[in-house]
Amino acid sequence: MSRVDPHSYFNSDQPLTSRLDWRFSVDFEGSRITGVANLFFDAPAEGALDLDTRGLSIRSVKTGEGRLVEYELGEPDEVLGTRLRLLLPQGTKQVAVEYETSPGATALQWLSPAQTAGKKHPYLFSQCQPHHARTMIPVQDSPRVRIPYHAEVTVPESLRAVMSAGNSGEKDGARPGTRTFLFDMPQPIPTYLLALAVGNLAYKAVSDRSGVWAEPEVVDKAHWEFMGMEEMIQKAEGLFGPYEWDQYDVLVLPPSFPYGGMENPRITFLTPTLLAGDRSLVAVVAHELAHSWTGNLVTNATMNDFWLNEGFTVWAERRILEAIKGREYTAMAWAIGRRGLDEAFERFGEDSPYTKLRTDLAGIDPDSMYSEVPYEKGARFVALLEKTVGREQFDRFIAAYIKECKFTSITTEEFLEFLHEKLPGVADKVGAEAWIYGTGLPANAPTFESESLKRLEFLSSGWSEGRRPESGEAEKWSPDEVLIYLQGLPRDMTLDDCKWLDDTFGLMGQGNYEILVEWLCIAAGSGYQPAFGRIREVLSSVGRMKYIRPLYKALGRTPASRALAKETFAAVKDSFHALTRRVAEEEMEAYPQD
Numbered sequence: 001m002s003r004v005d006p007h008s009y010f011n012s013d014q015p016l017t018s019r020l021d022w023r024f025s026v027d028f029e030g031s032r033i034t035g036v037a038n039l040f041f042d043a044p045a046e047g048a049l050d051l052d053t054r055g056l057s058i059r060s061v062k063t064g065e066g067r068l069v070e071y072e073l074g075e076p077d078e079v080l081g082t083r084l085r086l087l088l089p090q091g092t093k094q095v096a097v098e099y100e101t102s103p104g105a106t107a108l109q110w111l112s113p114a115q116t117a118g119k120k121h122p123y124l125f126s127q128c129q130p131h132h133a134r135t136m137i138p139v140q141d142s143p144r145v146r147i148p149y150h151a152e153v154t155v156p157e158s159l160r161a162v163m164s165a166g167n168s169g170e171k172d173g174a175r176p177g178t179r180t181f182l183f184d185m186p187q188p189i190p191t192y193l194l195a196l197a198v199g200n201l202a203y204k205a206v207s208d209r210s211g212v213w214a215e216p217e218v219v220d221k222a223h224w225e226f227m228g229m230e231e232m233i234q235k236a237e238g239l240f241g242p243y244e245w246d247q248y249d250v251l252v253l254p255p256s257f258p259y260g261g262m263e264n265p266r267i268t269f270l271t272p273t274l275l276a277g278d279r280s281l282v283a284v285v286a287h288e289l290a291h292s293w294t295g296n297l298v299t300n301a302t303m304n305d306f307w308l309n310e311g312f313t314v315w316a317e318r319r320i321l322e323a324i325k326g327r328e329y330t331a332m333a334w335a336i337g338r339r340g341l342d343e344a345f346e347r348f349g350e351d352s353p354y355t356k357l358r359t360d361l362a363g364i365d366p367d368s369m370y371s372e373v374p375y376e377k378g379a380r381f382v383a384l385l386e387k388t389v390g391r392e393q394f395d396r397f398i399a400a401y402i403k404e405c406k407f408t409s410i411t412t413e414e415f416l417e418f419l420h421e422k423l424p425g426v427a428d429k430v431g432a433e434a435w436i437y438g439t440g441l442p443a444n445a446p447t448f449e450s451e452s453l454k455r456l457e458f459l460s461s462g463w464s465e466g467r468r469p470e471s472g473e474a475e476k477w478s479p480d481e482v483l484i485y486l487q488g489l490p491r492d493m494t495l496d497d498c499k500w501l502d503d504t505f506g507l508m509g510q511g512n513y514e515i516l517v518e519w520l521c522i523a524a525g526s527g528y529q530p531a532f533g534r535i536r537e538v539l540s541s542v543g544r545m546k547y548i549r550p551l552y553k554a555l556g557r558t559p560a561s562r563a564l565a566k567e568t569f570a571a572v573k574d575s576f577h578a579l580t581r582r583v584a585e586e587e588m589e590a591y592p593q594d
Helices: 216-227 229-240 283-292 301-325 327-348 375-390 391-405 412-422 426-430 432-437 453-462 477-487 495-505 513-525 530-541 545-557 559-573 578-587
Strands: 019-025 034-053 056-061 070-075 081-102 108-111 123-126 146-156 162-164 164-170 180-188 196-198 202-207 210-214 248-252 267-271 298-300 408-410
Touching: 034 559, 056 070, 070 108, 146 162, 146 196, 146 477, 162 180, 196 426, 202 229, 210 216, 210 229, 210 267, 216 248, 229 248, 229 283, 229 391, 267 283, 283 301, 298 301, 298 391, 301 327, 301 375, 301 412, 327 375, 327 453, 327 477, 375 391, 375 426, 375 432, 391 412, 408 412, 412 426, 412 432, 426 432, 477 513, 495 513, 495 530, 513 530, 513 545, 530 545, 530 559, 545 559, 545 578, 559 578
Parallel strands: 019 146, 210 248, 248 267, 298 408
Antiparallel strands: 019 034, 034 081, 056 081, 070 081, 108 123, 123 196, 146 180, 162 196, 164 180, 202 210
C-alpha cells in the first residue's frame, strides 16, 4: 500500500478517480448538504478504494449499474478524518456514494440573514483548502489527485449558486420552491479547489471574461474597487502565458470569510475587507489571479510542498504589480511582506522546523501551522533564482515550468529535478538545499530597496528619540507608506503618542484594514482606551485570520485589553469561521492570568 500524502488516505496503488459528477441539495434549515458523488475511473476497477471523509453520513454506495458496494468506515483520526473504504466488485467503472454532511462540516460556513449585507437571506460558502473538501464530499482528498467535474446544485429558488466551474445553465428543482444550477469544470483540479457559494448574489462584468459577484448591496462598490482586473489578467498573460481557465470572476463574501482570498479557479473568493474605497488593497486580487498559473495550473503535491504554491505566487503577484505600478511600489510590497515573515519567525522560533520551505507535517493539522513562511520565504527564494540568472533567462525558465508542468501536482523534489535540468548548477550556486530544507532565512536572501523605503525606515526607527515626519510630509504618503511607517513603530506607546498618531493620520476612521489593524494593534498593546470601541467593532465584524491573530495577541498586553478581548470573543465567537475561532483561542490561551 502506498500513501503519498500525509494528510489523505489516498493510496496510489488503488484505482484513481478520473472524473466527478456531483449532484446535491443545500438545506439551510438543517445546515447540511445531501447528495450523490459519482466517481468515475478511466479503466474498469476492482478491490479496495480508500476515500477521505470527515463527519459524513454514508447512506449507500452503488456501482453505475446499481449494484450495492460493500464499504467500511475506519476509526476517526483527528487530522485525517475517517477513511471510507469501498470494496469494488470486478469491472467497476463508476461508483455512486449517497451521503449527507454534518452541520459542523469545516468546509462549510452557514450564515444567518443577520450575518449578510442584505439581512434578508441566508448564505453559504465553502473553504476546502487545505484538507476540508472531505467534510462536504467523499473523495480522494489530496492535491495529487486532479479531476474535472460536473455539478448540479439545488437551492431555494430565491437564491443563486456559484461554483469554481463554468455556468452551464439552470432549471427548476425537483421540489417546489427550489432551483437547480448546473456547472462544468473541464480542466482537472485538485479537490481543495472545489468551491461553492449560495446566497442572494448579483453580477457586474468588468470585461468580457471577468467580473464581480457579490450581494446586491455590495456589488457596485466591489465592481468599482476591482475595475483593474482585466489589466491584471493581460499583464499576467504577458508574463506567464495564456490564461487557461476561460473566465476570471471574483466573489466578495460576507465578513466571516477567514482569508484575504482563495484562488478557486474561475471564481476567486475575497474578503470584503479589501473594499477600502481607494483601490489600495487590490494586491490580493493580483495574488489570487497569479494562482491561476502558480498553484492552479502547477500545484503542490502535498501540504509539505505548500511553498511551491505560495512562494511562486507571491513572486508572480509582485511581477504583475511591478508591470502595472513600477518597482518603487513593489519594493514597498516586499518590505510589508518581510514584516509578516519576521512575525512568523517570532511565533515559531527561527530554528523551528516550521520555518523550512519543505516541511514534514505528518500527524499535524496543516491549518495549525499556517504562516507567512511558505509565502514570503518562498518568494524570496524564487526572487533569488531570478536575480542569479537574470530576469530574461528566468522568465524563459518560468514559461517552461508552467508549460511542461501544467495540470500536474508536483513535489519539492520534482521541482528541484526540473530546476537542475533547466538551469544546471544554479541550485548549488544559491544554496537551494539550505533554503528548502533549512530553517530561518539564509544570509543570501535578496533585498529590495527604494529611497522612499529608506526614508520611512529612518523615521520610524527614530521614534523613541522624537523623530517625526516633517510638516505636511505624511499627507503625501501612499497607503503602503503609511503602513510601513506604522509597522516600524514601537508596540508600547504613551497615550499622548497614540493620540498624535491618530490625529496625524486619521487612523480610527481608516477604510484600509491593513493600516487600521496595524494601528489598533499599537493602540491595544499600549492600553489606549479611546481605541477600544473601534477594536471591539473590528473584532465583531471581521473574521479574517490575518487580522484576528495580531489583534488578539496585542490585546494580551494589559489587563484592560485582555478583558476586552475575552468579553468580545464571548459575544461573537459563534459567528466566526471555525479556523478563525481557533486562532483567537490560541492567542488568548497564552494570556497571563489576571
